[in-house]
Amino acid sequence: MTIENNRQLSKNTIMLKTFRIGGIHPPENKLTAGKKIVDLALPKQVIIPLGQHIGAPAQPIVNKGDTVKVGTLIAKAGGFVSANIHSSVSGKVNKIDVAIDASGYRKPAVFIDVIGDDWEDTIDRSDTLVKECNLSSKEIIDKIAAAGVVGMGGAQFPTQVKLLPPPGNKAELVIINGVECEPYLTADHSLMLEKSEEILVGVTILMKAVNVKKAVIGIENNKKDAIAKLTKLAASYPGIEIQPLQMKYPQGGEKQLIDAIIRRQVKSGALPISTGAVVQNVGTCFAIYEAVIKNKPLIERVVTVTGKAVKNASNFRVRIGTQISELIEAAGGVPENTGKIISGGPMMGKALVNTEVPITKGGSGVLLINKNESKRQPMHECIRCAKCVNACPMGLNPTLLMNATEFGNWELAEKNFITDCIECGSCSYTCPAYRPLLDNIRYGKAKVSAIIRARKK
Amino acid sequence: MILIAVITLGIIGAIGAVFLYAVSRKFEVYEDPRIGQVQEVLPGANCGGCGYPGCSGFAAACIKADTLDGLLCSVGGDVVMARVATILGKDAAKSEPKVAVVRCNGTCEARPRTNVYDGTHRCSVESALYGGETGCSYGCLGYGDCVEACKFDAIHINPVTMIAEVDEDKCTSCGACVKACPKGIIELRKKGPKSRRIYVSCMNKDKGAIARKACANACIGCGKCLKECQFEAITITSNLSYIDFNKCRMCRKCVAVCPTGAIHELNFPPRKAEPAAAPEAKAAVKVEAQAAPATKSVEAKTVAKTEPAAPVTPAEKPEAVKEAPKAADNNNEIQPK
Amino acid sequence: MENNLYVSPSPHIHGGDSISKNMYGVLIALIPAFLVSLYFFGLGALIVTCVSVVSCVAFEYLITKYLLKREATISDGSAILTGVLLAFNLPSNLPFWIIIIGALAAIGIGKMSFGGLGRNIFNPALVGRVFLLISFPAQMTTWPVVDALQAFPMTYTDANTGATVLHLIKQGGQHLPDYTSLLIGMKGGSLGEVCALALLLGFIYLLWKKIISWHIPVAIIGTVFIFTGIMYLVNPVTYVNPVYHILSGGLLLGAIFMATDYVTSPMSHAGMIVYGVGIGLLTSLIRLFGSYPEGMSFAILIMNALTPLIDTYIKSKHFGGK
Numbered sequence A: 001m002t003i004e005n006n007r008q009l010s011k012n013t014i015m016l017k018t019f020r021i022g023g024i025h026p027p028e029n030k031l032t033a034g035k036k037i038v039d040l041a042l043p044k045q046v047i048i049p050l051g052q053h054i055g056a057p058a059q060p061i062v063n064k065g066d067t068v069k070v071g072t073l074i075a076k077a078g079g080f081v082s083a084n085i086h087s088s089v090s091g092k093v094n095k096i097d098v099a100i101d102a103s104g105y106r107k108p109a110v111f112i113d114v115i116g117d118d119w120e121d122t123i124d125r126s127d128t129l130v131k132e133c134n135l136s137s138k139e140i141i142d143k144i145a146a147a148g149v150v151g152m153g154g155a156q157f158p159t160q161v162k163l164l165p166p167p168g169n170k171a172e173l174v175i176i177n178g179v180e181c182e183p184y185l186t187a188d189h190s191l192m193l194e195k196s197e198e199i200l201v202g203v204t205i206l207m208k209a210v211n212v213k214k215a216v217i218g219i220e221n222n223k224k225d226a227i228a229k230l231t232k233l234a235a236s237y238p239g240i241e242i243q244p245l246q247m248k249y250p251q252g253g254e255k256q257l258i259d260a261i262i263r264r265q266v267k268s269g270a271l272p273i274s275t276g277a278v279v280q281n282v283g284t285c286f287a288i289y290e291a292v293i294k295n296k297p298l299i300e301r302v303v304t305v306t307g308k309a310v311k312n313a314s315n316f317r318v319r320i321g322t323q324i325s326e327l328i329e330a331a332g333g334v335p336e337n338t339g340k341i342i343s344g345g346p347m348m349g350k351a352l353v354n355t356e357v358p359i360t361k362g363g364s365g366v367l368l369i370n371k372n373e374s375k376r377q378p379m380h381e382c383i384r385c386a387k388c389v390n391a392c393p394m395g396l397n398p399t400l401l402m403n404a405t406e407f408g409n410w411e412l413a414e415k416n417f418i419t420d421c422i423e424c425g426s427c428s429y430t431c432p433a434y435r436p437l438l439d440n441i442r443y444g445k446a447k448v449s450a451i452i453r454a455r456k457k
Numbered sequence B: 001m002i003l004i005a006v007i008t009l010g011i012i013g014a015i016g017a018v019f020l021y022a023v024s025r026k027f028e029v030y031e032d033p034r035i036g037q038v039q040e041v042l043p044g045a046n047c048g049g050c051g052y053p054g055c056s057g058f059a060a061a062c063i064k065a066d067t068l069d070g071l072l073c074s075v076g077g078d079v080v081m082a083r084v085a086t087i088l089g090k091d092a093a094k095s096e097p098k099v100a101v102v103r104c105n106g107t108c109e110a111r112p113r114t115n116v117y118d119g120t121h122r123c124s125v126e127s128a129l130y131g132g133e134t135g136c137s138y139g140c141l142g143y144g145d146c147v148e149a150c151k152f153d154a155i156h157i158n159p160v161t162m163i164a165e166v167d168e169d170k171c172t173s174c175g176a177c178v179k180a181c182p183k184g185i186i187e188l189r190k191k192g193p194k195s196r197r198i199y200v201s202c203m204n205k206d207k208g209a210i211a212r213k214a215c216a217n218a219c220i221g222c223g224k225c226l227k228e229c230q231f232e233a234i235t236i237t238s239n240l241s242y243i244d245f246n247k248c249r250m251c252r253k254c255v256a257v258c259p260t261g262a263i264h265e266l267n268f269p270p271r272k273a274e275p276a277a278a279p280e281a282k283a284a285v286k287v288e289a290q291a292a293p294a295t296k297s298v299e300a301k302t303v304a305k306t307e308p309a310a311p312v313t314p315a316e317k318p319e320a321v322k323e324a325p326k327a328a329d330n331n332n333e334i335q336p337k
Numbered sequence C: 001m002e003n004n005l006y007v008s009p010s011p012h013i014h015g016g017d018s019i020s021k022n023m024y025g026v027l028i029a030l031i032p033a034f035l036v037s038l039y040f041f042g043l044g045a046l047i048v049t050c051v052s053v054v055s056c057v058a059f060e061y062l063i064t065k066y067l068l069k070r071e072a073t074i075s076d077g078s079a080i081l082t083g084v085l086l087a088f089n090l091p092s093n094l095p096f097w098i099i100i101i102g103a104l105a106a107i108g109i110g111k112m113s114f115g116g117l118g119r120n121i122f123n124p125a126l127v128g129r130v131f132l133l134i135s136f137p138a139q140m141t142t143w144p145v146v147d148a149l150q151a152f153p154m155t156y157t158d159a160n161t162g163a164t165v166l167h168l169i170k171q172g173g174q175h176l177p178d179y180t181s182l183l184i185g186m187k188g189g190s191l192g193e194v195c196a197l198a199l200l201l202g203f204i205y206l207l208w209k210k211i212i213s214w215h216i217p218v219a220i221i222g223t224v225f226i227f228t229g230i231m232y233l234v235n236p237v238t239y240v241n242p243v244y245h246i247l248s249g250g251l252l253l254g255a256i257f258m259a260t261d262y263v264t265s266p267m268s269h270a271g272m273i274v275y276g277v278g279i280g281l282l283t284s285l286i287r288l289f290g291s292y293p294e295g296m297s298f299a300i301l302i303m304n305a306l307t308p309l310i311d312t313y314i315k316s317k318h319f320g321g322k
Helices: A012-015 A136-146 A187-194 A196-210 A226-234 A255-262 A280-292 A324-330 A389-390 A398-406 A409-415 A428-430 A438-456 B002-026 B033-040 B052-066 B077-088 B125-127 B145-149 B176-180 B207-215 B224-228 B252-259 B278-282 B327-332 C019-029 C033-039 C043-067 C078-088 C094-111 C124-135 C165-170 C181-182 C198-209 C215-233 C242-247 C251-258 C267-288 C296-313
Strands: A037-039 A044-050 A073-076 A091-100 A107-112 A171-177 A215-218 A240-245 A277-281 A300-306 A314-319 A338-343 A365-370 B098-102 B115-117 B153-158 B164-166 B184-191 B197-200 B232-239 B241-242 B262-264 C005-006
Touching: A012 A240, A037 A187, A037 B033, A044 A091, A107 C043, A136 A196, A136 A300, A171 A196, A187 A280, A196 A240, A196 A280, A215 A226, A215 A255, A215 C005, A240 A255, A255 A277, A277 A280, A277 B184, A280 A300, A300 A324, A300 B115, A314 A324, A324 A338, A324 A365, A338 C005, A338 C242, A389 A398, A389 A428, A398 A409, A398 A438, A398 B125, A398 B224, A398 B327, A409 A438, A438 B125, A438 C198, B033 B052, B033 B077, B077 B262, B098 B164, B098 B197, B098 B207, B115 B327, B125 B145, B125 B224, B145 B153, B145 B176, B145 C181, B176 B184, B176 B252, B184 B197, B197 B207, B224 B232, B224 B241, B224 B252, C019 C033, C019 C078, C019 C198, C019 C296, C043 C078, C043 C094, C078 C094, C078 C124, C078 C242, C078 C251, C094 C124, C165 C242, C165 C267, C181 C242, C215 C242, C215 C251, C215 C267, C242 C251, C251 C267, C251 C296, C267 C296
Parallel strands: A037 A314, A171 A215, A171 A277, A215 A240, A300 A365, B115 C005
Antiparallel strands: A044 A107, A091 A107, A300 A314, A338 A365, B098 B184, B153 B164, B197 B262, B232 B241
């Protein structure tokens, strides 16, 4: 039985919108809500992975020994679906070597020794808010691409690709994801409170880039201060609307958010743009503002370091490439009996093998869980209670898909839309028999996708 | 009264029989009788190792083909192919018997754990998630996807080393385990004369220092074996050495010079111990246990553990470490096939 | 890292639900019905329930441990639940050796022969009950009468017996008790089926704790109401008022507690409705036109067999339609 946090549901939740199929209510544990963003001290070395986005890894254009400044381009996009990577510090390139990243595998990365904090001259470091943007749509998209902006909600999808819909699809509105439905994380919340106007300007730039007149910012109802502040400020920005949403996980999923806000469901196998919506995270909007107005490439982000036993849980502003050990130190060190260290939130984040893993563009949080809560319980037989079926936001049957995967019945898995799974984890969360549903579905998804690709060839 | 019943039923039965006979003749599917004959001499395991759907599929393919070149029942081997050839009046191509080889020696002792995996205990799931519980992301994970795939009970996970081990007497080289391993560790290699074979028991492509830190038995890509081989059987790509089993002449020189003991020689007689060179001391020969790998039989007579770190001087050789004299190996040249 | 971290795929938190929580939740929902049965049937109720629960748990333990050579699964509470539900389907004067045979049939045939919890096709308690009904028809159809003046009667196999409401309906529908008696349980019947109010209380509890959804019970009760209602309208002399049908026999017990068993019922809401309608139709047909007065057990068992078919063809609503 899911523990419903009734305190958080206000009286008007019945009237608030939310997505229509499935969903769960994990306890929020927003331990760092309301904490001001703290700039983390510069580390001695940064490790910048070359594969911080969906698509082909970037190709390095610097060599060992090169001097770089903050904002220097160090790797070029390796294809259409790829992104540029910039140095987040000033100093000397130590080496280009492999390093373990959040995937648990060693991937190529650029190691830079930090010397001082010199920025590229083109970057405007002032804090003054600039509202006007006179660039054309194409110029905006080019600037976003040059700055290496990717989806900062965690998906890390190169933004410029999303802003260029494939032929046959037309954007009707922009939906901004201010939902932050994962428990514990508050990076987006603090950004919405401290950089509200910048985000709104970023939204208008985005609207210009895709040529739409309407934008809706979806924010879950547990962030009432953000809703109030943004609603007040949005009054002076034509076309931008703030929509409070009922709290439910995974409201921040792109398809679920589109369903919640405009009541349209993306068909199986189709792209979200087919519903006319372009969805971006608030952090990405802020990065767009900085890229287009301040000529600042994506080199830092807000990360929530949290956990029930963490002494100084906070929201830190961190340079890309900083090792997680630095963040944990600043938050009071690794607590006793820590069992798991997770990059991201507890539902979709990745458990790390050690703390030398660097923060990437999509790393929104570092969560430390103690040993007792880390170990999984032993699993039982499926009792066909169908709680997973009710929880699945995509309307799938997780226990059937797990069975199909275990027995290698790929036809059955494909017929039951295993490729539609968004890997949110709601099924494993609800299962009373502690079955590792998502583990198997993920494996089945990969297998079936490979079969489909081979068929198309 | 009974007579009437008997006659009635008898007539009904007769009519039914005639009807069935007529139908069976009318709708009969012609099947080449040779398919049945060939299928009889096949092992009947339906393992798919030949690449055809079951033994009947293979039989049909044999009959259709002009020659039996390229058609091999790996389970039955040359004996069965010879019988098939006799039935069909075609020539059977000779083939080298192959066996599955697990190219990893990252035992629990040699390859320390750096984290604890708590997910579903399947190699494919763990491999998709991250690099594994140790510093080597290429090595055997020990959860036995290969064991599940094997229909001949020929591969098991050794409970002490947590590495898959092949029982060469039962292995039919059908290739199921090769397909099942998500890391591609298992390879079908020639069984070799007298079942002797040499292979690099490592898949680690990381740089030498990283590989060695992760596992004491790793191939560090140092190239000593490459220099030593006179038959051009060794290639080194991405910090990993590979021995081509078609070119290897079993001289065992590479085994002798390997500093980490990553190259294994199987089923060779023990070498004479030589007090001389220190580098050889590291090249401990590993003659692997073949019988009953699933039981906890880590007998000292067959298994010699490699030294993890310190170079062993000739004086302090532990039990059963066999040394590799450089010269006296010519008697172990290839036997005629 | 000094201490080794755990690494597993996401999600890293769990909602805390477990099989035993659900089983014990159902047991709690059955408490009102149990208290009423103690009040009306007294010692008999206590003995029947205890014997049933103890034998079910014992058989499951013995079979799992010694026959199947697996870990014992009695701690998940499903054996206790089967024991209680089996007991609630039996008359309170049933000799204990028959109960033990019933428990063996329920657990051994109905559950363990299929492979244990999660793998059975038929509701184990109903398998036990139907087995007993067919093997011991005399003992299984002599129902003790309820004497409201005497709470907790100390009778067991020597209780006074009489006809149940369904028997009366089958025989022509004369001298039926009034609605109040039906609601509070002053009628003959098995342990658990007599008090409609207690069962409805249990239903509300199950809905509140989200252990079951409303679809199956509402579909069953609705279908029975409509079908028997139509027949009543067609011929009010031969057929009784649909409310009698709802309140009598094992309908409420079956609809709320037996048909909603997780393992044997469909997984999608649409499938559950089809399942419920099927049970309702079959129950009504057997009650009105069959020779058995009670049709619920057979109806549920038949629809249990159709559940995999329902699950294959009726799936839950998929995102994006189709």
